[in-house]
Amino acid sequence: MNEMNLTRRSILGGFGCACCMGMVGAAQARVTPAEVDPMIGPGHRPTDKDEQGMWQLYERAERDIADSNLLIKDPGLTRYLGGLAEKVGGPTAKDMRVYLAHIPEFNAFMAPTGFMVVFTGLLTRMRDEAQLAGVIGHEAGHFLRRHHIRGWRDTKRKSDILTVLSMGAGLGGAATGAYLGDWVRLAGMGTIFSLAAYSRHMEAEADALGLKQIARAGYDPNAMPETWEQLIGEMRATARMRRKLPRREGSLLATHPAPQSRMTDLRISAQEVRGLGTGADRGKDRYIRALGAHRKTLLEDQVKLNDPGGSLYILNSLAADGWNGLLRFYEGEVWRLRGEKGDNQRAAEAYAAAIAYPDAPPDAWRSHGYALIKMGRGDEGRRALQRYLAMAPNAPDAPMVRQTVGL
Template sequence: MPRVLRPRAKGLALLAAAVLAAAPAGAQPRAPHLRPAETSDEGGIWALSEKAELAARQSSERNRDPALNAYVTGVVAKLAPEYQGDIRVYVMDRPFFNAQMAPNGYGEVWSGLLLRVQSEDELAFVLGHEVGHFAENHSIESFRTLKARLGATMALQFAVAAVAMGAAVNAGSTQGANDIMRAAGALNDLLYLGQLAAYFGYSRENEVEADGLGFKRAVAAGYDPAAGATLWRALIAETGASSFKRVRDQEARANIFSTHPVSADRVKALDDLAAKTPTKARATDRKAYRAVIRPHLAAWLKDDLRRRDYGQSLALIDRLAAEGEDQGLLTFYRAEAYRQRRGEGDLDLARKAYAQAGTYPDAPIAAWRSLGDLALQAGDRPAAKSAYETYLARAPQAQDRWLVEASLKKLSEGSAT
């Protein structure tokens, strides 16, 4: 049996190596205002992208604030003036750091990204990266590469199965036939994983290229060359603060399914680009960016807490608070993070944070309600009574007024006895 299989296995291995090394030629940079033929593979992808765009446009998660959307669209226009009308970006209220762009120019920017970006310069780097993917047709390249490799891999898998079946029939024993089929299955698994490794490695090249292209576009538009590395460092720090070990470890772990470069390497590459670029950018205006996203801060922070990664949320809140703005709102959501996490000492930290939030003029009214609940839970009846009374005075039409009044009544009765 081994003498029968070795020549065939060697031939299959050589054929597999040839297939995995092969890759179609990259697509040419896209010309503005052109639409592919409907019968082409790119035309098919455009059709699917248009369906996805329609779903995004009608989605309940789409943020329809005209000012916010105009701001994002304006940044794209500065980065890619030649693609005016070709690119349409939708802001989606989803609490994760993500931006993406389809081949037909439909793109999304998620609220989790806008919450973590702290200046127009940082946003420009991310959007420039996505424009780079679009301009260089990376999604079309990836599709053609995957299509070619999947087809070749499937053919090889059928060939392996056929050879193995023939060898098993002539094996002379049930055990020998089983061994042959197991070996064939293992080879097919290796072919499949090898194809995936090659495909995702190719995608990593696209990511590195898109970083460089985005950097060039951002600098050409007058943005800070250091913004990309600054943003990525903040994301690394936030990842390191995660409540979950698997998240904390992910930036240091490279595997064949990771399409983005390891972040430390990405930061170094961006730092090197910035060091070689004369700094002629305007001063970063963080206050102007904060003004654009301020109407959405509360909703986005509330959504972020729904991820239940309180370590990351607290790190994000600390970074936002370092700007010295929105202190009441941010301190309130810091208290919310402690209250929801409920680790050792967290409820005491939450109570202190609610009280601190109340010292700022922009504190949400709910801070006094939550402070009253925690004070009551801690047995501090005078503090609970004071917080509840403040809450009712500030929110006389509150829907839960009757509940708070009932709690105040019990507190008063307790004091009388």
């Protein structure tokens, strides 16, 4: 395993530990939305030494994140995410900053200083704005309930925090003599985030406050339990196709366990907050418009993870609101890349279905054309390739495709 992979694992593991420590044991009693309100207001600044020291670490972490080449620096999409955080974050929302990291894992985390990092894998899986608002609302709940300093102090009581910090400072640098750039910087930040452990009760508080916040913003609160159900379904689909037990490492499922009891709590709480707002907004069209051309990149990233079970589950979940050419094309790509018996036929059928939609990407016509040629339907295949060339005349593979069609 190369150093890059090890560093990437430390990133995901560090961020994950921030929330998963202290998660074992008996189930907590449900925290009702009526029990929780924000504990901080706009412009909050630390006043005691513990919190001031913690803020200094996170302020340095934010500077590293802001300079990272792993960020997607699309002003329009960043404004959209920031606006959504402001919409569900309550009175302190104007203190929040949102960064989008190009990492195809389902994760998001919030810092006590008010910045949030969203992984692109989270956006890949969201069916609409309401579901995304639920995740952001949950993370904002940790911030608003001051869970970071509460977890930090608990960690200090249980271990020598300075030892942990000194270990984090050495990540990826002098020990290997290698410069791994942004991965190393994020790995160090993962160590910092692992210092503030969330208890089960804190997670329940974040769920309850997040539901209250999105309901007040007018979103359908049922979007929040839906998201966790989808994640559980994805984990099980991955395991079934790999014929292995479900794994949680490196994902938000690792940091936010979601057993059936938690689903039940979320559903009950969702009904309790319905009267706080209109409770009907899903924002699907707004969400798709905000992603724009990035949606193709996000789906491509997912398909390349070599997780056919999880990828197919995600595509079918997104298609619950209706199939389109982009989703059908990537369904074909999942089967093509898996390459087991019968998969080429499955891929060909998906490509053929994709081109029936007006939004089919040019790549769908190319893949459909080559699939037809393999089936002995050369004339039809070449016509499909010509359609591809008309849609993407300057594509990197256009010269090769022109040679195939005899142009």
